[in-house]
Amino acid sequence: DIQMTQSPSSLSTSLGDRVTITCHANQDIKTYLNWYQQKPGKAPKLLIHDASGLETGVPSRFTGSGSGTDFIFTITSLQPEDIATYYCQHYNYHPRAITFGQGTRLEIK
Amino acid sequence: EVQLVESGGGLVKPGGSLRLSCEVSGIAFSLHSMHWVRQVPGKGLQWVSSIDTRGLNMYYGDSVKGRFTISRDDAKNTLYLQMNSLRGEDTAVYYCARDFSDWGQGTMVTVSS
Numbered sequence A: 001d002i003q004m005t006q007s008p009s010s011l012s013t014s015l016g017d018r019v020t021i022t023c024h025a026n027q028d029i030k031t032y033l034n035w036y037q038q039k040p041g042k043a044p045k046l047l048i049h050d051a052s053g054l055e056t057g058v059p060s061r062f063t064g065s066g067s068g069t070d071f072i073f074t075i076t077s078l079q080p081e082d083i084a085t086y087y088c089q090h091y092n093y094h095p096r097a098i099t100f101g102q103g104t105r106l107e108i109k
Numbered sequence B: 001e002v003q004l005v006e007s008g009g010g011l012v013k014p015g016g017s018l019r020l021s022c023e024v025s026g027i028a029f030s031l032h033s034m035h036w037v038r039q040v041p042g043k044g045l046q047w048v049s050s051i052d053t054r055g056l057n058m059y060y061g062d063s064v065k066g067r068f069t070i071s072r073d074d075a076k077n078t079l080y081l082q083m084n085s086l087r088g089e090d091t092a093v094y095y096c097a098r099d100f101s102d103w104g105q106g107t108m109v110t111v112s113s
Helices: none
Strands: A004-007 A010-013 A019-025 A033-038 A045-049 A062-067 A070-075 A085-092 A097-100 A104-108 B003-007 B010-012 B018-025 B034-039 B045-051 B058-060 B068-073 B078-083 B092-098 B107-111
Touching (some): A004 A085, A010 A019, A019 A085, A070 A085, A097 B045, B018 B034, B018 B107, B034 B068, B034 B078, B045 B068, B045 B078, B058 B068, B078 B092
Parallel strands (some): A010 A104, B010 B107
Antiparallel strands (some): A019 A070, A033 A045, A033 A085, A062 A070, A085 A097, A085 A104, B003 B018, B018 B078, B034 B045, B034 B092, B045 B058, B068 B078, B092 B107
């Protein structure tokens, strides 16, 4: 089974900071990786698809990179509305399996 | 505007059953794979099940395999999750999602005696 290890689990940051979250797969998943933002009491929101594709309407301060086993999600300049929990997600088609990372909770210092 | 609206959650005793529904509007429902994802309050996201277009293939996470059944009615633009033999660890908010791009607001399932 593919395991996704996301780090850190929480991050204390300041507005305007550059934020970096990593996701590691225990085997090659090519670029079958998405990134989500989730605010309390709300459904997840897809930000980045296929490791680096920015979803329509998502601000360009959100970026994703990586392939194979190691992936990076970056917020270039943290805004107040970015305070949330972020998840990576691997999706495999054959056989179908979908695995989420453990999540990274952003907090303001 | 794409809308996904879940319903059917509630309180059920261990061993009981529940059927969740997800009504979809604003898109050609039949053209999309659909998914169920759950989240224990305060915890992370867990994939539950997926169904391909026309219901050709269904897939399940290990923790629900053999107990849950996903289905769809393209004529009603509705996705279902039949949950049987429910356990305490199935207590969670259940979300439906379209291709993971659009999500419902979630419905709470509580399994408790």
